[in-house]
Amino acid sequence: AASVSGAVKVYGKGNTSVRALDGVDLVLPRGGFTAVMGPSGSGKSTLMHCMAGLDTLTEGSAQIGGERLETLKDAALTKLRRRKVGFIFQAFNLIQTLTGRENIELPLRLDGEKPDAKWFHEVVSRLGIEDRLDHTPTELSGGQIQRVAVARALVSRPDVIFADEPTGNLDTTSGAEVLALMRAAVDEYGQTIVMVTHDPNSASVADRVLFLFDGRIVDSIEEPTA
Amino acid sequence: AASVSGAVKVYGKGNTSVRALDGVDLVLPRGGFTAVMGPSGSGKSTLMHCMAGLDTLTEGSAQIGGERLETLKDAALTKLRRRKVGFIFQAFNLIQTLTGRENIELPLRLDGEKPDAKWFHEVVSRLGIEDRLDHTPTELSGGQIQRVAVARALVSRPDVIFADEPTGNLDTTSGAEVLALMRAAVDEYGQTIVMVTHDPNSASVADRVLFLFDGRIVDSIEEPTA
Numbered sequence: 001a002a003s004v005s006g007a008v009k010v011y012g013k014g015n016t017s018v019r020a021l022d023g024v025d026l027v028l029p030r031g032g033f034t035a036v037m038g039p040s041g042s043g044k045s046t047l048m049h050c051m052a053g054l055d056t057l058t059e060g061s062a063q064i065g066g067e068r069l070e071t072l073k074d075a076a077l078t079k080l081r082r083r084k085v086g087f088i089f090q091a092f093n094l095i096q097t098l099t100g101r102e103n104i105e106l107p108l109r110l111d112g113e114k115p116d117a118k119w120f121h122e123v124v125s126r127l128g129i130e131d132r133l134d135h136t137p138t139e140l141s142g143g144q145i146q147r148v149a150v151a152r153a154l155v156s157r158p159d160v161i162f163a164d165e166p167t168g169n170l171d172t173t174s175g176a177e178v179l180a181l182m183r184a185a186v187d188e189y190g191q192t193i194v195m196v197t198h199d200p201n202s203a204s205v206a207d208r209v210l211f212l213f214d215g216r217i218v219d220s221i222e223e224p225t226a
Numbered sequence: 227a228a229s230v231s232g233a234v235k236v237y238g239k240g241n242t243s244v245r246a247l248d249g250v251d252l253v254l255p256r257g258g259f260t261a262v263m264g265p266s267g268s269g270k271s272t273l274m275h276c277m278a279g280l281d282t283l284t285e286g287s288a289q290i291g292g293e294r295l296e297t298l299k300d301a302a303l304t305k306l307r308r309r310k311v312g313f314i315f316q317a318f319n320l321i322q323t324l325t326g327r328e329n330i331e332l333p334l335r336l337d338g339e340k341p342d343a344k345w346f347h348e349v350v351s352r353l354g355i356e357d358r359l360d361h362t363p364t365e366l367s368g369g370q371i372q373r374v375a376v377a378r379a380l381v382s383r384p385d386v387i388f389a390d391e392p393t394g395n396l397d398t399t400s401g402a403e404v405l406a407l408m409r410a411a412v413d414e415y416g417q418t419i420v421m422v423t424h425d426p427n428s429a430s431v432a433d434r435v436l437f438l439f440d441g442r443i444v445d446s447i448e449e450p451t452a
């Protein structure tokens with residue numbers, strides 16, 4: 001569903017440059033749930049952004065649905081992302097002037113589509129945010145904002161979901177509901193998910209866990225138990 | 227060191243109003259380390275902001291160092307906060323155009339003071355961010371940004387530190403270092419800390435844990451074990 005090959009990402013130039021990705025090969029199998037763990041600064045967000053086409057690699061190639069991202073022009077890349085990719089950002093990145101509902105529906109509406117009403121309702125009620133949807137992010141708690149960001153990535157049912165620490169601001173109950181919804185997206189709808197997390201309990205919900213260190217994958221576990 | 231009495235906070239008006247705090251009495255003893263846990267949306271950030279004088283209560287009173295915050299004019303309140311309070315925000319709130327170092331030193335420089343060089347160095351090296359200090363937040367990872375926010379609250383050695391989920395974006399190792407530094411601030415320098423956290427392991431580092439639910443304190447544990 002998505003993959004990178006020989007991925008290198010260097011930020012900056014000269015002696016302040018940072019080699020955030022140092023040669024990563026990774027295939028996300030269709031319908032699989034992969035977790036990525038690693039120390040702060042090890043390149044996890046960089047990997048997510050480059051695989052999702054939100055940033056460009058310095059060397060190597062990234063593919064989504066068989067298309068090599070570096071060959072696409074801006075408009076084609078934007079359209080591919082909007083149709084095939086859902087992204088839950090570490091810093092949420094909601095639009096401050098739109099309500100929760102408008103933020104969630106935005107990707108679909110930009111494509112001229114409407115959300116599946118039944119799935120929309122299931123997602124927001126399981127996430128416990130249905131009575132806060134008419135508020136803008138400034139009127140929401142940190143965990144409510146995070147759950148709106150999760151809903152935005154789930155509701156359009158994209159082929160691939162990149163989740164960058166989707167439970168960092170949530171209590172155990174809300175966090176478990178996010179993980180259960182993501183597991184359902186994989187098991188029932190065949191979506192592909194890759195999730196960055198610092199929490200071993202969250203990682204154990206995935207089919208496999210990859211460990212990133214200094215921009216390289218250094219270990220992996222299949223069928224993890226926490 | 228800080229306290230609230232009969233604290234009520236209502237956002238909005240009419241039938242969309244939210245009673246975020248519903249009568250909270252809380253005394254933070256000088257030199258104590260208090261953790262606050264509770265579901266997403268239960269009022270934790272609201273309690274932190276009102277106790278730190280960053281927001282006003284609808285009913286009730288908040289005090290820092292014996293001064294009632296609602297009696298202070300803006301300038302006096304700002305000065306009290308800058309001198310006595312350190313705040314680690316759930317959304318970090320760093321200044322995007324300043325480097326990590328400038329962000330950390332800002333509270334002291336606004337008071338015409340300089341940081342204690344030895345303590346500054348101890349804090350940033352224990353937090354593992356010393357080689358990223360000349361970068362702005364846009365060039366830092368999520369966990370590095372969070373650690374700069376932690377350093378900003380610790381370096382000026384304020385009387386009271388309010389920490390709103392200070393480890394949410396950190397791996398276990400970095401998170402443990404943040405908690406160890408906060409424990410040192412309490413045990414060695416007699417500072418007072420109140421920390422919101424969703425993680426029971428983090429909460430067990432505190433002297434006591436309070437549980438917030440629907441804007442009320444519903445339970446508390448002394449000397450917690452995870």
Ligand SMILES: Nc1ncnc2c1ncn2[C@@H]1O[C@H](COP(=O)(O)OP(=O)(O)OP(=O)(O)O)[C@@H](O)[C@H]1O
Binds near residue numbers: 271
């Ligand atoms: N400006 C506002 N206007 C309206 N409602 C608000 C506003 N700010 C917060 N709220 C609401 O007040 C309630 C408490 O918010 P608060 O941020 O204190 O929760 P919290 O316990 O910190 O949650 P989290 O764990 O998700 O960070 C939430 O339901 C939130 O939506």
Ligand SMILES: Nc1ncnc2c1ncn2[C@@H]1O[C@H](COP(=O)(O)OP(=O)(O)OP(=O)(O)O)[C@@H](O)[C@H]1O
Binds near residue numbers: 012038040043364395
């Ligand atoms: N625009 C940039 N310019 C320079 N360096 C950058 C930039 N963005 C990220 N970096 C650096 O690249 C490294 C990897 O960053 P990345 O955000 O991928 O880490 P991460 O694994 O997601 O960390 P965290 O767990 O803290 O979120 C970090 O050292 C970071 O400071």
Ligand SMILES: [Mg+2]
Binds near residue numbers: 045369
């Ligand atoms: Mg990151």
Ligand SMILES: [Mg+2]
Binds near residue numbers: 141142390
């Ligand atoms: Mg909060």
